[in-house]
């Protein structure tokens with residue numbers, strides 16, 4: 502038997518979405534972190550990913566200013582810091598100072614990497630589209646890096662890295678193959 506749900510609850514076809522932490526920096530040079538569920542790879546060659554950011558987010562203005570962002574993937578060990586970056590705004594707090602996360606220079610873009618995350622996609626915005634109540638930023642991946650201990654060759658060992666998935670802001674990690 503099927504039951505009808507309110508429209509917004511049908512957005513995620515599966516049980517959960519992958520959670521990432523995007524870093525960005527505006528002209529002021531002060532970097533920020535935003536937690537995102539709206540992340541998706543969309544092209545392999547050229548390598549393109551998209552993120553959905555609501556216009557009212559502080560990060561939205563920063564990404565527009567410099568046209569760059571980094572997609573950092575946290576493991577479940579960073580649940581508390583990840584959640585904090587998803588409920589507080591960089592307009593009001595310094596999320597680096599409040600969470601103890603460490604900014605590390607990226608290889609090719611201005612926003613820093615989050616050292617404690619296990620993988621990083623450095624992106625330059627190539628297109629942006631207003632999609633309802635979010636802006637879709639399409640980013641070309643210009644550099645990628647990851648923690649060596651979580652890699653099996655150039656493939657991520659998901660069971661070691663333990664990325665976070667979420668459903669309605671309840672967080673889960675992957676623990677079985």
Ligand SMILES: Cc1cc2nc3c(=O)[nH]c(=O)nc-3n(C[C@H](O)[C@H](O)[C@H](O)COP(=O)(O)O)c2cc1C
Nearest residue numbers: 536537538539554555558559560587588589590591
């Ligand atoms: C698990 C989780 C997922 C989120 N996903 C998104 C998202 O995809 N897009 C978005 O605009 N905000 C999302 N948010 C909300 C922002 O992270 C939140 O509003 C944040 O405080 C914005 O920070 P800023 O004002 O410093 O940019 C999410 C929050 C959480 C906790």
